[in-house]
Amino acid sequence: xxxxxxxxxxxxxxxxxxxxxxxxxxxxxxxxxxxxxxxxxxxxxxxxxxxxxxxxxxxxxxxxxxxxxxxxxxxxxxxxxxxxxxxxxxxxxxxxxxxxxxxxxxxxxxxxxxxxxxxxxxxxxxxxxxxxxxxxxxxxxxxxxxxxxxxxxxxxxxxxxxxxxxxxxxxxxxxxxxxxxxxxxxxxxxxxxxxxxxxxxxxxxxxxxxxxxxxxxxxxxxxxxxxxxxxxxxxxxxxxxxxxxxxxxxx
Amino acid sequence: xxxxxxxxxxxxxxxxxxxxxxxxxxxxxxxxxxxxxxxxxxxxxxxxxxxxxxxxxxxxxxxxxxxxxxxxxxxxxxxxxxxxxxxxxxxxxxxxxxxxxxxxxxxxxxxxxxxxxxxxxxxxxxxxxxxxxxxxxxxxxxxxxxxxxxxxxxxxxxxxxxxxxxxxxxxxxxxxxxxxxxxxxxxxxxxxxxxxxxxxxxxxxxxxxxxxxxxxxxxxxxxxxxxxxxxxxxxxxxxxxxxxxxxxxxxxxxxxxxx
Numbered sequence: 001x002x003x004x005x006x007x008x009x010x011x012x013x014x015x016x017x018x019x020x021x022x023x024x025x026x027x028x029x030x031x032x033x034x035x036x037x038x039x040x041x042x043x044x045x046x047x048x049x050x051x052x053x054x055x056x057x058x059x060x061x062x063x064x065x066x067x068x069x070x071x072x073x074x075x076x077x078x079x080x081x082x083x084x085x086x087x088x089x090x091x092x093x094x095x096x097x098x099x100x101x102x103x104x105x106x107x108x109x110x111x112x113x114x115x116x117x118x119x120x121x122x123x124x125x126x127x128x129x130x131x132x133x134x135x136x137x138x139x140x141x142x143x144x145x146x147x148x149x150x151x152x153x154x155x156x157x158x159x160x161x162x163x164x165x166x167x168x169x170x171x172x173x174x175x176x177x178x179x180x181x182x183x184x185x186x187x188x189x190x191x192x193x194x195x196x197x198x199x200x201x202x203x204x205x206x207x208x209x210x211x212x213x214x215x216x217x218x219x220x221x222x223x224x225x226x227x228x229x230x231x232x233x234x235x236x237x238x239x240x241x242x243x244x245x246x247x248x249x250x251x
Numbered sequence: 252x253x254x255x256x257x258x259x260x261x262x263x264x265x266x267x268x269x270x271x272x273x274x275x276x277x278x279x280x281x282x283x284x285x286x287x288x289x290x291x292x293x294x295x296x297x298x299x300x301x302x303x304x305x306x307x308x309x310x311x312x313x314x315x316x317x318x319x320x321x322x323x324x325x326x327x328x329x330x331x332x333x334x335x336x337x338x339x340x341x342x343x344x345x346x347x348x349x350x351x352x353x354x355x356x357x358x359x360x361x362x363x364x365x366x367x368x369x370x371x372x373x374x375x376x377x378x379x380x381x382x383x384x385x386x387x388x389x390x391x392x393x394x395x396x397x398x399x400x401x402x403x404x405x406x407x408x409x410x411x412x413x414x415x416x417x418x419x420x421x422x423x424x425x426x427x428x429x430x431x432x433x434x435x436x437x438x439x440x441x442x443x444x445x446x447x448x449x450x451x452x453x454x455x456x457x458x459x460x461x462x463x464x465x466x467x468x469x470x471x472x473x474x475x476x477x478x479x480x481x482x483x484x485x486x487x488x489x490x491x492x493x494x495x496x497x498x499x500x501x502x503x504x505x506x507x508x509x510x
Contacts, residue, residue, distance in 0.1 A: 063506060065497070084344075097509070100334050101272070109263075
């Protein structure tokens with residue numbers, strides 16, 4: 001892969017969590033994970049519960065530092081240029097949380113300001129986000145009064161405020177009604193197509209991954225156990241669909 | 252410019268929180284008012300002269316105002332933890348200084364309101380007076396800086412030790428006021444406690460203000476000490492907060508505080 005074409009480069013990344021006192025329980029979340037994600041790719045990270053998907057996403061989004069290994073985002077090391085990196089990425093996760101007494105509009109204004117937007121530019125951006133996600137009827141509603149689906153739309157709207165070059169989507173359709181999940185999937189595909197954004201998606205829904213992702217990494221017990229396009233993965237384990245690939249790989 | 256924008260964003264957030272939680276602010280003012288009135292009545296019963304009354308009432312006012320300012324700084328982090336939105340905040344290119352100074356600006360505004368309310372309570376019920384605009388302004392700025400330092404320490408403790416350290420948001424300012432001589436000169440404190448009091452700029456802020464009520468200062472160069480010690484505390488405080496956040500990103504506590 002050409003170096004300039006790489007959005008994310010992960011080399012031998014490991015992460016262990018320690019919890020409890022006085023006896024410390026050790027959990028190895030990632031074990032020497034290496035992968036490369038191309039610019040403009042819609043990349044899926046799949047695996048069973050506790051496989052290390054969210055840990056990987058948290059590391060890539062600089063919310064968590066790895067114990068060992070290197071991570072380069074858009075050519076920059078996450079340890080040394082994290083502020084610069086953070087202006088160029090964003091994240092939307094399932095079951096999002098925001099200041100509970102803020103309205104939809106206030107939340108977008110607040111995060112927009114944190115990304116350096118101000119004045120008319122901020123106002124226009126917030127208005128656009130509200131319009132794109134059909135949040136007009138809810139803009140004066142407090143966050144704690146919103147339904148799960150509307151909260152999900154809001155977190156997606158927030159994640160586009162800074163026009164990120166890389167967008168992390170951590171189970172963006174979890175707990176949503178099928179119609180809303182369908183609309184959100186279509187929206188993700190549209191922004192990916194129109195903006196050429198690099199998108200990294202984790203999901204438990206195999207059909208969702210199959211429908212959206214160009215390449216997929218399967219993670220289990222903190223290790224990448226398979227990596228490739230959907231056809232390559234199917235071929236690898238002689239499966240008909242991604243669900244069968246999943247079942248075969250986690251056996 | 253982005254630094255200023257982000258600082259204003261956090262000030263905006265604190266402001267929205269404070270106007271949405273009018274009851275919380277009333278509660279913040281309620282106890283200081285009770286404190287000022289009860290201390291004033293005690294002073295009246297013991298027939299304190301106006302200077303002595305000024306001495307103790309300025310301590311009671313300082314206690315209320317300091318609590319309001321430092322709580323606003325601590326709330327920067329606590330609201331994020333209670334709202335489970337810490338990771339959303341630190342996903343953005345937010346720096347520690349913006350995160351702390353934005354809420355502090357709102358704390359200074361709310362502290363000023365609290366100061367005015369307490370002043371009116373004091374002059375309404377007692378023969379209290381303030382020593383003039385400039386000494387009072389400097390006293391208020393001193394309280395503001397001390398509130399910033401205490402709030403910063405609370406944030407560091409919460410990031411390092413998790414939600415069990417939340418209690419410091421309500422207790423640390425009170426303990427420091429006790430050590431720094433809230434209603435008495437620090438010379439009255441046991442020797443060991445006095446030596447601790449000398450380490451805090453709050454001690455010199457209170458001592459300096461009481462000179463205007465005709466009491467002799469326990470220290471020399473109080474203003475210089477307030478400024479120097481505050482600068483040192485703030486420098487190391489911000490450094491330690493940055494270090495704590497890096498530790499939180501390393502051991503995953505930033506994510507745990509968002510769950």
